[in-house]
Amino acid sequence: MSADAVLRLSDVTRVHGTGPHQVHALRGISFTAYAGELVAVMGPSGSGKSTLLTIAGGLDQPTSGSVAVEGTDLTTLSLDARARMRRTSIGYVFQGFNLIPALTAAENVALPRELDGVSARQARAEARKALEEVGIAELADRFPDDMSGGQQQRVAIARAVVGDRRLVLADEPTGALDTETGEEILRLLRARCDAGAAGVLVTHEARHAAWADRVVFLRDGVVVDETGADPVDVLTDHAVR
Amino acid sequence: MSVKHALLALLEQQPMYGYQLRTEFEQRTGTTWPLNVGQVYTTLTRLERDGLASAQGEDTEGHVIYRITDAGREEVATWFTTPVARTQPPRDELAIKLALAVTVPGVDVGTVIQQQRSATMAALQDYTRLKRQAGTTGLEPAELAWSLVLDSLVFAAEAEIRWLDHCEARLRRAAVEGARQGSPAQTAQTTQPGAPVERSPR
Numbered sequence: 013m014s015a016d017a018v019l020r021l022s023d024v025t026r027v028h029g030t031g032p033h034q035v036h037a038l039r040g041i042s043f044t045a046y047a048g049e050l051v052a053v054m055g056p057s058g059s060g061k062s063t064l065l066t067i068a069g070g071l072d073q074p075t076s077g078s079v080a081v082e083g084t085d086l087t088t089l090s091l092d093a094r095a096r097m098r099r100t101s102i103g104y105v106f107q108g109f110n111l112i113p114a115l116t117a118a119e120n121v122a123l124p125r126e127l128d129g130v131s132a133r134q135a136r137a138e139a140r141k142a143l144e145e146v147g148i149a150e151l152a153d154r155f156p157d158d159m160s161g162g163q164q165q166r167v168a169i170a171r172a173v174v175g176d177r178r179l180v181l182a183d184e185p186t187g188a189l190d191t192e193t194g195e196e197i198l199r200l201l202r203a204r205c206d207a208g209a210a211g212v213l214v215t216h217e218a219r220h221a222a223w224a225d226r227v228v229f230l231r232d233g234v235v236v237d238e239t240g241a242d243p244v245d246v247l248t249d250h251a252v253r
Numbered sequence: 254m255s256v257k258h259a260l261l262a263l264l265e266q267q268p269m270y271g272y273q274l275r276t277e278f279e280q281r282t283g284t285t286w287p288l289n290v291g292q293v294y295t296t297l298t299r300l301e302r303d304g305l306a307s308a309q310g311e312d313t314e315g316h317v318i319y320r321i322t323d324a325g326r327e328e329v330a331t332w333f334t335t336p337v338a339r340t341q342p343p344r345d346e347l348a349i350k351l352a353l354a355v356t357v358p359g360v361d362v363g364t365v366i367q368q369q370r371s372a373t374m375a376a377l378q379d380y381t382r383l384k385r386q387a388g389t390t391g392l393e394p395a396e397l398a399w400s401l402v403l404d405s406l407v408f409a410a411e412a413e414i415r416w417l418d419h420c421e422a423r424l425r426r427a428a429v430e431g432a433r434q435g436s437p438a439q440t441a442q443t444t445q446p447g448a449p450v451e452r453s454p455r
Contacts, residue, residue: 056418165388202385218414219407222377229370239371239378 016047017080018210019068022227024077026063037063038074039233040105047178050202052131052165054222055168056232061214062183064230067106068180070094070210081179099128103180105173107187109164111156111171117143122169146200149171162193166189173192173209180204180211186220198223256288256296258332261305261325268309270316271297280399283383286407317442328443347413351420362424377410 019091026038027252038060045051055061066072070086079086085166086094111120121139128244143149146166149246156164165185172180182201186194198213203210203211213224221227263269263277271293300306305325310320321329343382347369354360380403387400417429 056422096433098440100417199385217411218374219411222381222407222410224373224378227374229367237367237371239374 017044018047019043019045020078020080021064021068022078022080024064024067024074024079024228026060026072027065027075028126029182034157034225036233038067038075041230041233041235045179045210045212045229047210048205049209049226050205050224052213052215052224052227053230054215054218054221054227056216057068058232059230060233061230063233064179064239065183065212065214068179069102071104082229096128100175101177101179103169103174103177104169104179105165105172105182105185107184109156109161109168109188110115111146111164111167112226113156116155117148117152117170119158120156120167121174124171128226130175133249138174140223142174143167145173160193161189162196165193165197166200169204173204173238178209179239180209182211184215186215186217191219255332257300257305258329260293260296261321261329262332264306264321265320265326265329268318269321270318272316274319277395280395282402283399285402298311355424363421364451365418366421366424370414373410373413374418377407377414380407380410423452 021041021043024038024043025039028035028037041060043051043064047080053061053064054085063072067074068081070079071082073087077087080096083221084097086097089097112123113115114124118136118139122132124136126139126234130138140149140152143152143166145171148163148166148170150189151159151163151167154163156167159167168185169180172182180201185201187198189197198220201211201213205225211224213220215221227239228235231238254304256303259278260274261275266277270278271290274297275288275290275293297306301308301319303324304322306319306321309320311317351362352367354362378387384403386409387403388397392400
């Protein structure tokens with residue numbers, strides 16, 4: 013049984029700037045997230061955790077190393093092909109929700125599917141299903157401004173998973189929420205991973221990282237430690253699918 | 254922990270015998286602070302001696318049933334309305350260990366911090382797993398109580414990790430400043446995370 017790695021970073025470095033102003037954001041990071049697994053990445057500001065996530069999501073390119081999503085190396089793809097991967101395989105959840113204010117909840121969620129060429133009707137149906145999954149089917153026709161922060165973040169999660177994308181990347185998704193609402197968001201991410209997605213959660217809060225199967229500690233662009241279930245154990249539960 | 258007050262508070266609900274009290278206590282707190290039955294009976298004897306509870310005969314199976322007295326009710330009311338004293342911080346082995354680690358020569362403080370952080374994170378993951386099993390909706394009062402106790406453990410572990418992060422950041426800053434000022438004595442130094450702390454020669 014081969015390991016079902018959804019995301020695999022191999023020896024990734026990212027250098028910003030040149031000469032004396034060079035900043036090494038990541039220094040040779042190797043990191044894998046398997047299907048069915050939620051991995052948290054913890055570290056102080058400047059440790060490289062957000063850079064890691066933007067590279068994993070194809071929003072930024074590494075200086076060296078490879079980034080494979082579902083077996084496809086993002087670094088070898090054309091801009092167009094990479095954008096397509098981002099729409100079909102990768103879901104992104106931000107701290108600031110990043111919903112389009114002029115679109116309803118359902119339209120926000122349907123957008124990536126429509127951009128991907130799915131018929132408007134089917135996209136709407138998928139969006140409704142995704143909103144149902146995150147528990148806010150009844151808010152489908154509301155605009156973001158008429159929703160609470162927790163509700164907006166649920167819409168953002170629905171948008172990240174619509175179309176059965178198997179890699180969900182979350183950058184401080186609970187940062188703007190109170191503790192109880194934040195916990196509901198983590199429950200949702202967790203449920204999505206339990207249902208077979210691979211999740212990567214970047215956070216500086218230990219309480220949130222504790223929802224993950226594994227916690228990776230970053231310092232100065234290097235993984236300094238890792239806790240939690242051995243990824244091999246995680247695999248035995250999910251590999252038989 | 255005040256076993257005395259906890260048992261009295263439970264007796265305020267209804268008269269109970271020793272084993273029952275232990276069960277009720279553990280329903281609310283999990284097995285976080287295990288009570289042995291012997292401890293329960295010793296406490297009940299003391300409560301009776303102090304006039305806060307009284308033995309009310311036996312049930313059909315021969316268990317001695319205890320009932321709270323008026324004085325006991327007053328004692329419970331006072332307990333609930335009095336904040337838990339913080340005058341004497343409980344002895345904190347971790348704080349003591351770090352205080353010594355940064356001052357004793359040759360100790361790798363970075364590693365001490367990182368190992369503790371991993372261990373505390375593993376505990377935090379365990380608590381969170383229990384929370385996930387417990388769920389959040391439709392909780393009975395005793396289940397709600399247990400889930401709040403779990404939250405307390407979660408927040409305490411989180412606080413410890415935050416403190417460890419803070420220690421690490423301060424030690425690194427101290428190392429940078431120490432290097433800039435020509436390494437004055439008494440300054441703990443770390444050249445990089447995980448590097449041994451060294452004391453400068455006098």
